[in-house]
Amino acid sequence: MKPIRKSSKLDNVCYDIRGTVLETAKRMEEEGHHIIKLNIGNLAAFGFDSPEEIQLDMIRNLPAAAGYSDAKGIFSARKAVMHYTQQKHVKGVTLEDIYIGNGVSELIVMAMNALLNTGDEVLVPTPDYPLWTAAVSLSSGTPRHYLCDEANDWLPDLKDLRAKITPRTRALVVINPNNPTGALYPENVLLEMVDIARQHNLIIYADEVYDKVLYDGATHTAIASLSSDVLTVTFNGLSKNYRSCGYRAGWMVVSGDLRDARDYIEGLDMLSSMRLCSNVPGQHAIQTALGGYQSIDDLVAPGGRMCRQRDLAHELITAIPGVSCVKPKAALYMFPRLDPKVYPIRNDQEFIAELLQDERVLLVQGTGFNWPHPDHFRLVFLPHEDDLRDAIARIARFLEGYRQRAGTQTTASPGT
Numbered sequence: 001m002k003p004i005r006k007s008s009k010l011d012n013v014c015y016d017i018r019g020t021v022l023e024t025a026k027r028m029e030e031e032g033h034h035i036i037k038l039n040i041g042n043l044a045a046f047g048f049d050s051p052e053e054i055q056l057d058m059i060r061n062l063p064a065a066a067g068y069s070d071a072k073g074i075f076s077a078r079k080a081v082m083h084y085t086q087q088k089h090v091k092g093v094t095l096e097d098i099y100i101g102n103g104v105s106e107l108i109v110m111a112m113n114a115l116l117n118t119g120d121e122v123l124v125p126t127p128d129y130p131l132w133t134a135a136v137s138l139s140s141g142t143p144r145h146y147l148c149d150e151a152n153d154w155l156p157d158l159k160d161l162r163a164k165i166t167p168r169t170r171a172l173v174v175i176n177p178n179n180p181t182g183a184l185y186p187e188n189v190l191l192e193m194v195d196i197a198r199q200h201n202l203i204i205y206a207d208e209v210y211d212k213v214l215y216d217g218a219t220h221t222a223i224a225s226l227s228s229d230v231l232t233v234t235f236n237g238l239s240k241n242y243r244s245c246g247y248r249a250g251w252m253v254v255s256g257d258l259r260d261a262r263d264y265i266e267g268l269d270m271l272s273s274m275r276l277c278s279n280v281p282g283q284h285a286i287q288t289a290l291g292g293y294q295s296i297d298d299l300v301a302p303g304g305r306m307c308r309q310r311d312l313a314h315e316l317i318t319a320i321p322g323v324s325c326v327k328p329k330a331a332l333y334m335f336p337r338l339d340p341k342v343y344p345i346r347n348d349q350e351f352i353a354e355l356l357q358d359e360r361v362l363l364v365q366g367t368g369f370n371w372p373h374p375d376h377f378r379l380v381f382l383p384h385e386d387d388l389r390d391a392i393a394r395i396a397r398f399l400e401g402y403r404q405r406a407g408t409q410t411t412a413s414p415g416t
Helices: 020-030 052-064 075-087 103-115 130-138 158-163 187-199 259-274 280-291 296-300 305-318 348-359 385-406
Strands: 098-101 121-126 142-149 169-175 203-207 232-237 250-255 377-380
Touching: 020 348, 052 280, 075 098, 075 232, 075 250, 075 280, 098 103, 103 130, 103 203, 103 232, 103 250, 103 259, 121 130, 130 142, 142 158, 158 187, 169 187, 187 203, 250 259, 296 305, 305 385, 348 385
Parallel strands: 121 142, 121 169, 169 203, 203 232
Antiparallel strands: 098 250, 232 250
């Protein structure tokens, strides 16, 4: 029988957060090994429960949630999102500009499918949340990665961004707060990015799903609030701020000058209708979440669980010789650097696989986030503090052995 091959559209698509190394981890678990998973921001797995009020409202609405809803979502959910855009100072958003989806992931793919023709280019940060690169490629587009600068708190390198623009560039992706680095972009940087989009007639796609997971008193600026003329598509949802990943409740908001985007919006409407609607029980959680007590504020405040775990993970990981890390200002992750002089890694996926085999700790390699060098990894700091201490001690032990095998013993101070 002739081999059945996958579509060539998948040739440049990868999602290593749930990739080859995770499959190895699953096999090891089936064999009875306990794996410490620092690879994915799945909050419920670490005891971060969704607010009880959200759960109760979903239960109460289940009898009325068995049928399809409007393709764009139920009224109460879209109304709540509209009010949220007003709180974020985004002007002019109506109910018709809001789409509820099965999480942000579905909506990102929908937005790219509606826009891109073969060869169209989209500016995507590196490192990035890899779904963005994958969605561009799957939609027959070409991702063009602009650098974020580790030496400047992982802020976008605007000179590099400008240099990547070509006549085929259609859009600019902004991930703020950033996954995987934990960076939070200040308003002056966002204004410059808006201006670049304005000059080159680009759509801004704003991934803001961590906009409440902020530390040290930081505040988040919605990039859509900084212009009324630049077409901006903003993504957010319940997964992270409200610890409700499995509810698959996200939203997409189109704002700015819509007059020249009617055909594109027609495409969004078409794709939205083709999938009928997003899951209705999850939609019933949105109004309660956005209007209720914001328990995330307690978790990220000084002394709150997320803040404590961030501080501990950063302290422990940077105490390892040859490891440095910009302390995240937001989100659930950090993106440590392994000094290539101390850790001469050629293939970081193999490196992460070796760590898994030797120490039963699961991470994601930096190249899985489209970072061009095998010298970083992403660490999720969601486990309880004792588990974090154990996991990072295992990482330190593995790195010490790696240095010995590579013959690169160093007298450098920790974190250098």
